[in-house]
Amino acid sequence: MNAIAHQTHALSINPATGETVGSYPYENEAQLDATLNRATAAFRAWRRQPLSQRAERLQALAGALREQAEAMAQMITLEMGKPIVQARAEIEKCAQLSEWYAAHGPAMLAAEPTLVDNGSAHIEYRPLGPILAVMPWNFPVWQVLRGAVPTLLAGNTYVLKHAPNVMGSAYLMKAAFHKAGFAEGLFEVLNVTQDGVSKAIADPRIAAVTLTGSVRAGMAIGAQAGAALKKCVLELGGCDPFIVLNDADLDAAVQAAVIGRFQNSGQVCAAAKRLIIEAGVVDAFTAKFVEASRQLVMGDPTSTHTYVGPMARFDLRDELHGQVQATLAEGATLLLGGDKVPGAGNYYAPTVLADVTDQMTSFKQELFGPVASIISARDADHAVALANDSEFGLTASIFTRDSAKARAIADQLETGGIFVNAFSVSDPRVAFGGVKKSGFGRELSHFGVREFCNAQTVWLDRK
Structure with missing residues (x-):
């Protein structure tokens, strides 16, 4: 425990x-x-x-x-x-x-x-x-x-x-x-x-x-x-997929992905951990997401200006850093962060990993901290396959302007909750929980x- x-x-x-x-x-x-x-x-x-x-x-x-x-x-x-x-x-x-x-x-x-x-x-x-x-x-x-x-x-x-x-x-x-x-x-x-x-x-x-x-x-x-x-x-735990299709509102998707990944300093079970982006917009999404992540204010958690505070436990920061280093050694590209912040506090820099594949650590394991993994999907079917290729099944997000397509994808996802054009939340009006592990x-x-x-x-x- x-x-x-x-x-x-x-x-x-x-x-x-x-x-x-x-x-x-x-x-x-x-x-x-x-x-x-x-x-x-x-x-x-x-x-x-x-x-x-x-x-x-x-x-x-x-x-x-x-x-x-x-x-x-x-x-x-x-x-x-x-x-x-x-x-x-x-x-x-x-x-x-x-x-x-x-x-x-x-x-x-x-x-x-x-x-x-x-x-x-x-x-x-x-x-x-x-x-x-x-x-x-x-x-x-x-x-x-x-x-x-x-x-x-x-x-x-x-x-x-x-x-x-x-x-x-x-x-x-x-x-x-x-x-x-x-x-x-x-x-x-x-x-x-x-x-x-x-x-x-x-x-x-x-x-x-x-x-x-x-x-x-x-x-x-x-x-x-x-x-x-x-x-x-x-x-x-969760290793939740955050699917963005070619027809999505990219600005809305980026804003939701940043909140969904970095709120609570990334220490959320139901969070946007695997950003699965359709190939037609993966470059544009990545550029916008990295820039938005770069603007996040990290520091003293008692300040009302801070969005990313320290991680809660020092041992968990060490574990997270080991997962990031393993993913990079497996061939991912580091676009932002990727290291502990020097000093007495338990801070880990907001981190973005790109070119992540389904064989890498950050795809397979839950990264419980301020680290996002970007995965390119060939098309919507491939995005669904990647999303379901996990031992976890807590929540998922789908970004598309086509409501019929969103519903068709939702029917295929193996999770306890699905959020269309929004990041995952828990709310007393709806059931919350997962499947698989x-x-x-x-x-x-x-x-x-x-x-x-x-x-x-x-x-x-x-x-």
């Missing part, structure tokens, strides 16, 4: 300076037991609360998030280096998420009629219990709340095991839930080692597990959940509300 920790504490290190900004002692077995007891006790009461009251708490949560938005944004920037403007936007997005589910979520949990002739049978959505959530650092608040909000609305309780380097953000979220009137045990923070995570998954008080993280972490958590016969939802299960929309529910058949007066 990529922990930055020593034997007894989780450490938060400011990636802009290299200084330690937080040290959080790992909890022992007695503390783990107490946390699970609180979550279990809270579940018994929470599940009996009317949906309308649970929705009211979500509305209050939106207000609490906005009240402490600046403190939360500053903590995100301090702990993982997200540029402050983007950190503030993350908190506002979470407040809007809470409001949206407060307004629309209860209808998603209403009894659902069936096709039984006399109307006597229906489906009820019942909560499962305490849900263990193992969450990453790249969106320290959004990644958590996009799962926690619908999970809590459904009547479950939520036990967060956050990434070790963003524990400050975890505790600020817990404070927001408390301020919004959520009772003790409804939203719990569990600071444990990987061994503690394994104990929690095996514990009968945990009803199900969700993880957002790497493929390796997903395989480990999925195996443990399976051994305990517990449902799990996995949102893993990008995981399984869905977050957001009505799928996110029902993932951790028992779809219970209730058949009255069956003759």
